[in-house]
Amino acid sequence: MSEIQTNEGSGKKKKGGSKQKKVSVFVDFTPMVDMNMLLITFFMLCTSLSKPQTMEINMPSNDKKITDADRDAVKASQAITLVLAGGDSIFYYTGQPDYKNFNSLKLSSYKPDGIREFLLKRNTEAVTKINDLKEKELQHKISHKQYTEQVSEIKGGKGTPVVIIKAADNANYKNLIDALDEMQICNIGKYVIDKMTPGETYLIKNFRTKGGLSQNIAK
Amino acid sequence: MSKVKVARKSTRIDMTAMSDVTVLLLTFFMLTSTFVKKEPVQVTTPASVSEIKIPETNILSILIDPKGKVFMSMDKQGDMMNTLDSVGNHYGITFTDQEKNKFKLEPTFGIPIKSMKAYLALKVDEQDKVLANYGIPTDSLNNEFKVWIQKAKKINPDLRIAIKADQKTPYKVIKDVMSSLQDLRENRYNLITALKNETAK
Numbered sequence: 001m002s003e004i005q006t007n008e009g010s011g012k013k014k015k016g017g018s019k020q021k022k023v024s025v026f027v028d029f030t031p032m033v034d035m036n037m038l039l040i041t042f043f044m045l046c047t048s049l050s051k052p053q054t055m056e057i058n059m060p061s062n063d064k065k066i067t068d069a070d071r072d073a074v075k076a077s078q079a080i081t082l083v084l085a086g087g088d089s090i091f092y093y094t095g096q097p098d099y100k101n102f103n104s105l106k107l108s109s110y111k112p113d114g115i116r117e118f119l120l121k122r123n124t125e126a127v128t129k130i131n132d133l134k135e136k137e138l139q140h141k142i143s144h145k146q147y148t149e150q151v152s153e154i155k156g157g158k159g160t161p162v163v164i165i166k167a168a169d170n171a172n173y174k175n176l177i178d179a180l181d182e183m184q185i186c187n188i189g190k191y192v193i194d195k196m197t198p199g200e201t202y203l204i205k206n207f208r209t210k211g212g213l214s215q216n217i218a219k
Numbered sequence: 220m221s222k223v224k225v226a227r228k229s230t231r232i233d234m235t236a237m238s239d240v241t242v243l244l245l246t247f248f249m250l251t252s253t254f255v256k257k258e259p260v261q262v263t264t265p266a267s268v269s270e271i272k273i274p275e276t277n278i279l280s281i282l283i284d285p286k287g288k289v290f291m292s293m294d295k296q297g298d299m300m301n302t303l304d305s306v307g308n309h310y311g312i313t314f315t316d317q318e319k320n321k322f323k324l325e326p327t328f329g330i331p332i333k334s335m336k337a338y339l340a341l342k343v344d345e346q347d348k349v350l351a352n353y354g355i356p357t358d359s360l361n362n363e364f365k366v367w368i369q370k371a372k373k374i375n376p377d378l379r380i381a382i383k384a385d386q387k388t389p390y391k392v393i394k395d396v397m398s399s400l401q402d403l404r405e406n407r408y409n410l411i412t413a414l415k416n417e418t419a420k
Binding site for chain 2: 029030040181193
């Protein structure tokens with residue numbers, strides 16, 4: 001292929017043609033291939049093909065305008081509070097915490113049958129609606145833009161649960177991402193990352209000692 | 220004894236086709252991939268189902284290692300120089316042009332501002348060794364991290380903040396970083412994660 005064939009061997013000389021030297025030009029591509037291979041190796045080792053994924057989050061501002069009364073108002077509306085404790089454990093409670101009863105705090109796990117099941121049950125309405133929309137989008141009944149618009153409308157709609165995520169100091173970053181991930185999987189639109197209060201620390205301790213702390217108070 | 224005559228064949232292989240393939244592959248790699256940034260610490264990001272890709276330009280990334288050291292990197296060299304200048308001003312340290320030029324070539328930085336001059340005087344390979352031991356102070360008494368972010372944002376308001384942290388990082392460090400950002404009213408930012416395939420049933 002890289003050989004430029006000249007009809008040297010055929011022996012038939014054109015009559016009166018120009019007497020040019022007929023050389024067989026054969027370019028050896030082996031070094032070229034070597035070099036290319038080297039370059040490919042370099043690119044494969046020094047670059048990354050996949051761009052990293054990101055999660056976009058909106059944090060509430062640190063303004064002191066959000067008072068405890070506001071927090072209580074949210075809690076009273078049966079908000080779900082997830083407490084990420086150390087050792088990959090996750091607790092949750094709904095509404096106002098009951099400090100006297102250690103069973104008000106429920107232990108759950110990051111596994112699909114743990115916190116996800118609970119959240120999905122709480123958010124059934126929105127989840128079924130969004131699944132319907134997904135189906136429609138797959139069948140090209142609605143455009144992608146319409147889909148995203150409607151999904152965000154459903155997520156922000158009334159009756160969808162509000163989730164407060166609180167992480168203890170000894171929880172790790174993976175726990176936080178996992179918890180945020182569950183929000184996305186369970187199509188929860190309203191969630192917030194908040195700071196731990198002494199109340200929650202107490203609840204966890206109380207749970208771990210099976211109500212030991214609250215019994216002490218009772219005495 | 221009959222001699223078996225082996226037909227003499229030319230062993231020359233035509234490499235043109237091979238060359239074509241390699242050039243194609245090379246072009247593919249050059250066009251699709253992005254260069255890996257040199258990072259002072261190894262970080263394994265946790266996985267998530269999120270499918271949003273990170274934008275390409277105007278990224279201010281914050282790198283947090285498992286021990287809680289904080290590093291930063293920016294993708295525009297001009298911004299790096301100006302940021303160093305204004306952070307230096309804030310702390311009453313002036314940097315020479317030479318130092319600034321050296322600083323803008325750093326892929327990642329994370330040196331307390333007081334040690335910055337000494338650090339910039341080091342050779343590149345020495346810098347690599349030293350850098351992993353430092354990290355930008357984030358504690359409330361000496362929150363240099365906050366100043367860096369504030370100045371960087373002032374110089375380039377379009378910067379998007381991306382946090383890349385190791386999955387074993389204690390939440391305490393993340394909390395400090397996040398509350399510093401909250402103090403600066405930077406309420407929207409990205410968390411860099413790896414891809415995980417999982418969907419709700």
